[in-house]
Amino acid sequence: MLIMGEVHTGLLRNLGELSETECREVLRLTSGEEPRTWQRPLLYAISPDVLTGVDCRLPSSSGARIRGTGTVSHRATIVGGRVLQGSSYTTLLRSDSDQRLPWSHYLAAPGVVEVYGRPRWQDMADGFVTPEPPMDVLNVGAISGRLMGAVQDSARLDRKTPFKTTRTRLRWLFERDDARGDGRPAMRLTLGRDTMRTLRFTGEPTTDVVAFCEDLALHDWLLTTLQTLIQRALIGTAAPAQIAARLSPAIDHLLHLWMPGARVEEPFLPFWEELERHPGFTRQWTSSVARIRDQITVNTLSLLSVTESRREADGDPSPRRGVPQDRTQSHSHPVRRRIFFRADQRSRRRS
Amino acid sequence: MLVFAISDKGGTGRSVTSSNIVYRRALRGNDVCYLDFDFGSPTAGAIFNVSTAERGTDRGGMHSYLQEKVAEPYRVDVWTSSDRSALRGKPPGAGQLVLLPGDSSGGEFPTVPSVVQQCVRLFLRLDEEFDLCLVDLSAGRSYAADMVLAATARPELAAIPFRWLVYHRWTRQHIIAAAGLVYERRGLLDVGAAHGHDKRRLAEQIRFVRTAVVEPSSPDLSALRSTQLAWLDECNRDLHELAGRNRVGRTAMLGKVPLDPVLQWREQIIVDEDVYASQIANEGTTRAFDDLATKIFDERAWEGL
Numbered sequence: 001m002l003i004m005g006e007v008h009t010g011l012l013r014n015l016g017e018l019s020e021t022e023c024r025e026v027l028r029l030t031s032g033e034e035p036r037t038w039q040r041p042l043l044y045a046i047s048p049d050v051l052t053g054v055d056c057r058l059p060s061s062s063g064a065r066i067r068g069t070g071t072v073s074h075r076a077t078i079v080g081g082r083v084l085q086g087s088s089y090t091t092l093l094r095s096d097s098d099q100r101l102p103w104s105h106y107l108a109a110p111g112v113v114e115v116y117g118r119p120r121w122q123d124m125a126d127g128f129v130t131p132e133p134p135m136d137v138l139n140v141g142a143i144s145g146r147l148m149g150a151v152q153d154s155a156r157l158d159r160k161t162p163f164k165t166t167r168t169r170l171r172w173l174f175e176r177d178d179a180r181g182d183g184r185p186a187m188r189l190t191l192g193r194d195t196m197r198t199l200r201f202t203g204e205p206t207t208d209v210v211a212f213c214e215d216l217a218l219h220d221w222l223l224t225t226l227q228t229l230i231q232r233a234l235i236g237t238a239a240p241a242q243i244a245a246r247l248s249p250a251i252d253h254l255l256h257l258w259m260p261g262a263r264v265e266e267p268f269l270p271f272w273e274e275l276e277r278h279p280g281f282t283r284q285w286t287s288s289v290a291r292i293r294d295q296i297t298v299n300t301l302s303l304l305s306v307t308e309s310r311r312e313a314d315g316d317p318s319p320r321r322g323v324p325q326d327r328t329q330s331h332s333h334p335v336r337r338r339i340f341f342r343a344d345q346r347s348r349r350r351s
Numbered sequence: 352m353l354v355f356a357i358s359d360k361g362g363t364g365r366s367v368t369s370s371n372i373v374y375r376r377a378l379r380g381n382d383v384c385y386l387d388f389d390f391g392s393p394t395a396g397a398i399f400n401v402s403t404a405e406r407g408t409d410r411g412g413m414h415s416y417l418q419e420k421v422a423e424p425y426r427v428d429v430w431t432s433s434d435r436s437a438l439r440g441k442p443p444g445a446g447q448l449v450l451l452p453g454d455s456s457g458g459e460f461p462t463v464p465s466v467v468q469q470c471v472r473l474f475l476r477l478d479e480e481f482d483l484c485l486v487d488l489s490a491g492r493s494y495a496a497d498m499v500l501a502a503t504a505r506p507e508l509a510a511i512p513f514r515w516l517v518y519h520r521w522t523r524q525h526i527i528a529a530a531g532l533v534y535e536r537r538g539l540l541d542v543g544a545a546h547g548h549d550k551r552r553l554a555e556q557i558r559f560v561r562t563a564v565v566e567p568s569s570p571d572l573s574a575l576r577s578t579q580l581a582w583l584d585e586c587n588r589d590l591h592e593l594a595g596r597n598r599v600g601r602t603a604m605l606g607k608v609p610l611d612p613v614l615q616w617r618e619q620i621i622v623d624e625d626v627y628a629s630q631i632a633n634e635g636t637t638r639a640f641d642d643l644a645t646k647i648f649d650e651r652a653w654e655g656l
C-alpha cells in the first residue's frame with residue numbers, strides 16, 4: 001500500500017487577518033459542513049474532508065497502464081487567519097476485484113483508491129514523484145489546486161493581497177516500512193527547481209500523516225516566502241528605508257506563525273526532529289528573523305539620527321510633544337513603535 | 352496590475368517589445384509573468400529561448416486552462432528554463448520571470464460565459480503572485496480581446512488595475528489601423544462598453560506604443576543626402592499630424608522604441624551584454640524598453656487625456 005498526497009500553500013487573498021468566525025464562514029462554503037477550529041497555540045480552521053471520485057490511470061515510472069477506482073479526500077486549512085492550505089490525499093490498496101464495483105463499495109472506504117491487477121508499489125511511487133507525469137494519470141495536486149481556487153474566490157474575502165507571494169506545492173508519499181522495520185523514521189525531502197517539493201517517507205501507515213505533511217508544507221512555505229523577501233530587499237545595496245519597507249510584510253504577517261510540530265501527533269514528531277537536524281528548518285528561520293530585525297533596527301537608528309538633527313535645528317528637545325500617550329500603544333507597526341520607545345528613553349535620559 | 356498588449360496588424364513588434372518590458376521589470380525586482388493569449392500563433396517561448404515552449408506547450412497551456420481542461424496552467428520559469436545563458440540564473444534582487452505559454456495546438460475559441468469566468472479566476476490567481484501580468488493578445492479584433500474586456504468588466508476584478516498598450520509601427524497605414532482598433536465601430540472602446548466598461552474610463556487606460564521607429568535626426572542617417580533627410584523630415588511631420596488627428600498623437604502615446612538592428616533580424620530579449628559587451632544592440636533600444644517599463648506603473652503617464 002501507499003498513501004500519496006499533495007499540499008498547496010499560499011497567502012489568503014484578503015488584506016487583513018481573518019477572525020475565527022470569518023475562517024469558519026469561508027471554509028463552510030467549500031464543504032457545506034462545519035469546519036473545526038483551534039485557538040491554541042495559533043488559530044487553525046480546518047474544513048471537514050470532502051471526497052472526489054476517481055476512476056483513472058495511476059502513476060507509473062515505467063509507463064505501465066495501471067488503473068484504479070475510488071476516492072481522494074481533500075480539505076482546506078487556514079492558519080493564523082492568514083495562510084491557506086489545500087490538501088488532498090488517498091491511500092492506494094490492491095483491489096480484490098478486477099472490474100469496477102458499484103460506487104457504494106468505494107464510498108464505504110473513503111479516501112481509498114483500489115488498484116486493479118498486481119500493483120508494483122515501487123513503480124507507482126516513483127511515477128508519482130516525477131516532476132511532469134503524463135496528463136491522463138491521477139493528479140491529486142490538481143484537486144488541491146482547485147480547492148485553493150475555490151476558497152480564494154470566496155466572496156467573503158476582499159480579494160486584495162497584502163503582498164505578492166508564490167504558492168508552494170508539497171507532493172508527499174508515505175510507504176509502509178517493510179524493509180527496515182526498525183521503527184526509525186526514514187525520509188527524504190527534495191526541493192525542486194521551482195515551487196515543487198517532494199517528500200518520501202516510510203513508517204506505520206496512519207492518516208495522521210496528513211497533518212504532519214500540512215505542517216511541514218506550512219513551514220516550508222513560510223521559510224520560502226521569508227527568503228524571497230530577504231533576497232528582494234537587496235541588503236547591503238539598497239537604502240535602509242527601502243530595505244525596511246521591503247521586509248515589513250514579514251513582520252506584519254509572517255513571523256508569528258512559526259510553530260513547527262504544533263499540530264502534529266506524537267508518532268510523527270521524530271520526523272520533525274529529523275528535519276530540524278537536517279536541513280535545519282528552525283535554524284534557518286531564526287537566522288533569517290535575526291537578519292530582518294537587524295535591518296529594521298539599522299533603519300530605525302538612521303531615522304532617529306535624521307529626526308534628532310531636525311529637532312536640534314528646530315530647537316525642540318522634546319521628542320514626543322503633541323503625540324498622545326495611547327498612540328504608542330495603538331500603533332500596530334513595530335517599526336514605529338520602536339522609534340517611540342527609543343525616543344522615550346532618550347528624553348528620559350536628557351531630563 | 353494587468354497589462355494587455357494588442358495591435359491591429361501582425362508583425363508590429365508587440366510580442367518582442369512586451370517581452371522586453373517584463374524582462375526589465377523583473378530585473379528591477381518585480382514579480383512578472385507573461386501570458387501568451389496569441390491563440391493563433393504562440394511564440395513567446397521563442398523570444399525567451401525556452402525550447403520546451405518554443406511553439407507553445409502540450410502540457411496544458413492557456414487554451415486548455417481557459418477551457419477548464421487543466422486545473423492549473425502550465426508555467427515556465429524563465430530564470431531556470433531558458434536555453435540562453437544570459438537569461439539563465441536569476442540576477443541578485445530580480446523578481447520572478449514566468450511565462451504562461453499557449454497550447455501548441457490551440458487556435459481561437461469563442462467567448463462563452465464559462466471561459467470568461469475562468470479568465471477572471473486566472474487573473475485573480477496571478478494577482479496573488481505577480482506585480483505585473485502582461486497579456487499578449489492576438490492581432491486585431493480577436494476572441495481573446497473580447498474575453499479580457501468581458502473579464503475586466505466583472506466586479507471580481509474591480510480591485511485589480513489594468514492598462515492597455517496598443518502597438519503600431521510608425522507608418523500611415525499602421526497609425527490609421529491602430530486608431531481604428533481602438534476608436535472605430537466594434538473597436539476596443541465599443542466592445543468594452545458593450546461588456547459594461549465606462550467608455551471614458553476605459554479610454555484613459557489605453558496608450559499607444561510606436562515600434563521600430565526611425566528618427567530623421569538619428570545619427571544612423573547621417574550618410575543620407577540632405578535632400579533625402581529633408582524628405583524624411585517632411586514625411587515624419589506628416590505622420591505626426593496624421594497621428595494627432597487620429598488621436599494616436601503624443602498625448603496618447605506611452606513611448607516609442609527605435610528600430611534596432613538586432614531585433615530586425617531576431618525576436619529576442621536584449622540583455623546588457625548585447626549592448627555593452629558584444630555591442631550588437633543599441634543602448635537606445637534598452638533605454639526605450641526601460642522607459643516603457645517605468646511608465647507602465649507611473650500614474651502621471653496615465654492621467655486623463
Ligand SMILES: Nc1ncnc2c1ncn2[C@@H]1O[C@H](COP(=O)(O)OP(=O)(O)O)[C@@H](O)[C@H]1O
Pocket residue numbers: 358360361362363364365366367368518562563564608609610611612613614615616617618619
Ligand atoms: N524595435 C524594433 N526594431 C526592429 N525590429 C523589431 C523591433 N521590434 C520588433 N521587431 C521585429 O519585428 C518582427 C515582429 O515582431 P513581433 O514582436 O513578433 O510582432 P507581433 O507580436 O506584433 O506580431 C520581429 O521580427 C521582431 O524582431
Ligand SMILES: [Mg+2]
Pocket residue numbers: 365366367389394
Ligand atoms: Mg506576436
